[in-house]
Amino acid sequence: MKPPHDMGGNPSHPIIPDKPDDKKFEEAWHRRVLGITIAVGAMGAWSIDASRYARESLPRSDYTKFSYYEKWLSGLINLLFQKGFINKNEIQSGSGDSIAPLEWRNRVLSLKNVGAVLSAGAPTRRDGPKPIFSIGQKVCAKLPLDTLSIKNGHTRLPHYISGKAGTIIKSHGVHVLPNTNAHFLGEHPENLYAVEFKASVLWEQNPSSSDTVVVDCWESYLEAA
Amino acid sequence: MPHDRDENHVHNLLPAEPALRVKALETILLEKGLLDQQAVDAIIDEYEKRIGPQIGAKIVARAWSDPAFKSMLIADSETVLREAGLAGRQGEHVVVVENTNKVHNLVVCTLCSCYPWPLLGVPPAWYKSDAYRSRAVSEPRKILSEFGVDIPKSQSVRVWDSTAEIRYLVLPLQPKDSIGLPVPELAKWVTRNSMIGTGLPLRPVGD
Numbered sequence: 001m002k003p004p005h006d007m008g009g010n011p012s013h014p015i016i017p018d019k020p021d022d023k024k025f026e027e028a029w030h031r032r033v034l035g036i037t038i039a040v041g042a043m044g045a046w047s048i049d050a051s052r053y054a055r056e057s058l059p060r061s062d063y064t065k066f067s068y069y070e071k072w073l074s075g076l077i078n079l080l081f082q083k084g085f086i087n088k089n090e091i092q093s094g095s096g097d098s099i100a101p102l103e104w105r106n107r108v109l110s111l112k113n114v115g116a117v118l119s120a121g122a123p124t125r126r127d128g129p130k131p132i133f134s135i136g137q138k139v140c141a142k143l144p145l146d147t148l149s150i151k152n153g154h155t156r157l158p159h160y161i162s163g164k165a166g167t168i169i170k171s172h173g174v175h176v177l178p179n180t181n182a183h184f185l186g187e188h189p190e191n192l193y194a195v196e197f198k199a200s201v202l203w204e205q206n207p208s209s210s211d212t213v214v215v216d217c218w219e220s221y222l223e224a225a
Numbered sequence: 226m227p228h229d230r231d232e233n234h235v236h237n238l239l240p241a242e243p244a245l246r247v248k249a250l251e252t253i254l255l256e257k258g259l260l261d262q263q264a265v266d267a268i269i270d271e272y273e274k275r276i277g278p279q280i281g282a283k284i285v286a287r288a289w290s291d292p293a294f295k296s297m298l299i300a301d302s303e304t305v306l307r308e309a310g311l312a313g314r315q316g317e318h319v320v321v322v323e324n325t326n327k328v329h330n331l332v333v334c335t336l337c338s339c340y341p342w343p344l345l346g347v348p349p350a351w352y353k354s355d356a357y358r359s360r361a362v363s364e365p366r367k368i369l370s371e372f373g374v375d376i377p378k379s380q381s382v383r384v385w386d387s388t389a390e391i392r393y394l395v396l397p398l399q400p401k402d403s404i405g406l407p408v409p410e411l412a413k414w415v416t417r418n419s420m421i422g423t424g425l426p427l428r429p430v431g432d
Contacts, residue, residue, distance in 0.1 A: 011360075012356040017351055017423070024347055025273070032269075036247065036260065068350075073247055077235060108258070108259060109264045110264055111267055117314070119312075120313065123317040160363070192389050211382040214384065
C-alpha cells in the first residue's frame with residue numbers, strides 16, 4: 001500500500017484556483033507555524049529530509065485529515081520530542097518544565113540572524129563521483145521499497161514511476177541522499193538526474209500524446225533499461 | 226504504515242484545535258528558552274511583506290528583454306540567481322524551464338509541496354492541495370483547463386515533479402503586445418501562475 005503522501009496519479013477533485021485578493025496566510029496561526037518551524041529548524045538539529053519524514057510519517061488518518069500547516073506543526077512537535085528538546089510531560093501540560101541546556105539555547109535563531117538564515121538556505125549540492133548514467137540514456141525506476149534505508153523509511157521515489165522506463169535529460173550534479181539523511185544516517189551524496197517519462201508509458205493512455213513528466217531521481221533509484 | 230502506534234507520535238497530546246496547538250507549542254518553547262519571538266515575527270514579516278512573485282516576475286521580465294541574460298539564466302540559473310542574492314531558503318538550486326511554441330512547462334511537487342520560495346513566496350492553497358498534487362502528473366491538460374488555460378495539441382505539456390531539492394521556475398512565452406516595453410512594465414505582465422505553468426502572462430489591469 002503506498003503511503004498517503006505519495007499522491008501522484010491518484011484520482012482527485014477539480015482544482016479551485018485562488019483569487020487575486022486571497023490572503024497569503026488563510027489563518028493567523030498558519031504564519032505562526034511557518035515562523036516557528038523555520039526558527040526552530042535554524043538550530044540545525046535536523047535537515048529538511050528529517051522534517052519531511054516527520055510530516056509524511058504521521059498516522060495515515062492524521063495525514064489525510066490535516067491541512068498543510070497542521071502537518072508542519074505536528075511533524076515539528078514529534079521531531080522536537082524525538083530529539084529530546086521537549087518531553088511528554090511538557091507536551092501534556094502545555095508548559096515548559098525547565099530551561100533548556102545552554103548548548104541548545106546558544107543555537108536559538110536571533111532576530112539579527114534571520115536575514116542571513118533565509119538568504120543562505122541549505123544547499124544540498126556536494127562534491128562526489130562522476131555520474132554513471134549519461135544524458136539520453138534509457139533508465140528504469142526501481143520500486144520505492146527497494147530504495148529505503150530503514151523499514152517504512154523515507155524515499156523521494158514516487159510510486160507512479162516505479163518499474164517505468166524513461167530517459168535522462170539533465171544531470172543536476174551530486175546531492176545529499178534523503179533516504180539516509182532523513183534518518184540521521186549520513187548524507188551519502190549521489191548523482192541526481194532529471195528523468196523524462198512519456199505520459200503514455202506512465203498512464204497507459206493516449207499512445208499518441210507527446211506529453212511527458214520529468215522526475216528528479218538519485219542514481220540509486222535507477223537502473224539501466 | 227510507518228510508526229502508527231509507536232512512541233514517536235506525541236502531537237495529539239496537545240490540543241487538536243490547530244490555533245491552540247501552535248500556541249501551546251510556542252509557550253513551551255519560549256519557557257524553555259528555545260525560541261526568540263522577535264525572530265519568529267521577522268520570518269513571518271519577510272514572507273508576508275517582502276518575498277513574493279514580484280521577485281520572480283522581475284527575473285522573467287529581464288530574460289524577455291535581454292537575450293544574453295536569458296541564455297545565462299537557462300544555462301545556469303543557480304549561478305545567476307545566487308549572484309542576484311535570490312538563492313535563499315527553498316531556492317538554493319533553481320532550474321528555469323522555458324516555454325516555447327512546442328513545449329508548455331508545468332511544475333508540481335507530488336510528494337509534498339516544494340516550491341521556489343525566494344522567487345514566488347509562500348505557495349498558494351491550490352498548489353498544496355491533494356487535488357493538484359495528485360492530478361498534475363496524470364491529467365495536466367485537464368488541470369490547465371480548470372485554470373482557464375487551453376494548450377493546443379501542437380504544444381507538448383512537460384510536467385516537472387519537484388522530488389529533489391531542485392526548484393523549477395517556468396519562463397513563460399512573452400506576449401507579442403508586450404514586446405519592447407521597459408523591464409518594470411514587463412514585470413507587471415508576469416503572473417505568479419505563469420511562472421508555475423498554470424497560467425499565462427496577462428496584460429496588467431488598467432493598461
